[in-house]
Amino acid sequence: MVHELNYQSGVVAVNESPVEILPHAVRVRAAAVSVIVAAAALLVLREAKAFVVPVLTSVLCAYALEPAVAMFRRWGVPRPFAAIIIYMLLAVTAIGAAQAARTRVTRFVDTLPTLIAEFRASATPDAGDAPGPLDQLQQTAKTIQQTAADHAPPAAPGVRRVTVVEPRFDVRAYLTSASVGLARLSVQLVAIAVMTFLLLVTGDVCRQKLVTIAGPRQADKAITLKVINSIDRQIERYLIVRVLICGIVAVATGVPIALMGVDNAAVLGLLAGVLNVVPFIGPATGIVMVTLATYLQFKTIAITAAAGGAAVVVAVLEGNFVTPLLMSRAGELNTVAVFVSVLVFGWLWDVWGLLLAVPIMVAVKAAADHVESLKPIGELLGR
Template sequence: MWSFAWISRGAARLLGRRGRRGDNIAQLPDAVLTVPTRNPAPSTEPSAPRMPVDAHGLALGILATLAILFALEWAQRFIVPVLLAILLAYTLNPLVVWLARIKINRSVGAVIVMLAGIGVCVSGSYPLRDQIDRVVEQLPAAMRTFSIVLADLHSGTFGNLQKMKAAAGAIETAANQASDLSSTPRQPVTHVVLDQPAFKLSAFLWGGSMGALGFIAQALTVILLAFFLLVSGGTFKQKLVHLAGPSLAKKKITVRILDDINDSIQRYMLMMLVTNLLVAVLTWVAFRMIGLDSAGAWALAAGLLHVVPYLGPGVTAATTGMAAYLQFQSFSMALLVSGASLAIAVLVGTFVSTWITGRIARMNPAAIFVSLLFWGWLWGIAGMLLSIPIIVIVKVVSQHVEHFQPLAELLGE
């Protein structure tokens, strides 16, 4: 009996504790009684994507880009001759290497190659000096004649409208003069005579001579620097490999980058030499068949301007068309000459240049055109000449540097 009583008292105590605990829980607020579920239902509202923007880094990048552009524009007179000399050295280096293989000293070979190149340029342009002078004299007259013809066509097309505008303007002017005379007294007329300075031949010759001297100085700078680069040979390559660091992997990457740049630039310069000669020869044949005067000078200009992609053939077509109109006084002949020039440029550029460029490095045409516009805006004609070699070098370097591989993908086809 005593055990049953002990069990009853234990059960009563346990029920009393649970009752008091239930009273305490009932007194708690509803917020405390809220129990979170282990697997809450996902929200149906889509969260907006957030991209972190480093404003500080973006501002620094913009400022650095502007500083680089300003530095490139400010140092144009130094950078452009250096780049032209490097391209000239890349072009002539295979000949110097070939002379070195037949046991001719590299310095002597560089002198021979440079003198031979200068001799070829002089001997090729000297017989055409009369035609070049004639072309230079004809260009202003051709432009004036062409502008007059365009003005006549414009006035012939819109002649009635121009007459109506002139009549309305005359009536309005007469009405204004009549109202001025009736309302205000006549004022004395003051005649103004513009005193134009007299033409000074000495100043003109001095300005032209200074421009010619500047061009000659730039050309001599390019030739001398290209000569020293040819003489040095692989010295700069060894120095760059040494500066890459003690790591063998970095040295291998540096050697691979330099070899790819060397091969790409040499092939590109060979392509330009072949295509420009082909354009010049085909243009000369076509103009001789048409009967255009100074066909040799125009062919030389077409070959030189073909270096600048897209814009060079357009300038050649426009100038040769004006010269043809001045000679034949016929729009059909002008269109024939311009069309022949454009057809030759498109033919060579589509088949020959595309095939050789595909073997060198597949480039995106849009990237080439943007590079042409950018460097032409920054450095003028020299920038147009250097635009494609610069973008080829950038693409080659980007292919071998991990952080710049997206840029190489953007520049490629």
């Protein structure tokens, strides 16, 4: 605002002219506000992990079980009884699967101490053998550390050197911490089970509430209903495709290593399929498990490379051909968006974030495609 003073007849006149605000200044201010809001939202999500994670997981589980509830509803079964029947079927299936896998898993767990001892023995050569790569690395590290200590400047007069002693491993403290973590996980799982049951029982009540509060205009209600239906379809397709991909990975990993004679091939294949749920990190972990188990059993490079190579081939084919082909109509997310979302949500909620990252982005993409102001976000996330 510009003030002009005119001294005429002893009267001071102030002429005001409007201040011109440049467009780039407005954009910078809006961008700064957006960054602050995004940072605050991330902080809130990180601190609210104990509340947000069970809620989102329950919603995802409800989406996964909704087709079964709909099937019972078509048969005339009320929603509460349909949800109870589904929970009973899940319990029976889990118990049956646990009993079927009990022998293999128990045998695999029983052989772990022996496998670990053999691995330590193979890593530590005998007195008459030449030092292995691991021993050479350890000796090099000791030499560098000793050289640094020898060339360290002398202590100043009156200053006493202090050596930091690392605390010894406390088994009792570790078991206590593990027990607390297990109890916390159990509480979260119970909360997820109860909340999922309530979502299945209530059915379309939440959807009707969202449509009601969308706004007084019929257009707002129609857009809200369209967004909800789109999210429903995309999440259901994603879950179906993800289960199918995990089954393909489990079979494609377990069969080749079983033909090679690897023990517990079925367990390793099942673990590889389950770990495939976690993008990027899961397949890498499965490859390491297969390779390590094969090496500990045969202790030969050829078979180890063959088993590890088979797991790598399965992971590469799954990541570059199977998943893009099946996910083209399920999630429609590009690889960069998936990778960044896994990093962000993994930082926010650890393992839970790795599991929830892709479903959350699928829902965001589905909503952004139907809201005019959010379509740039949908374009950014899409293929």
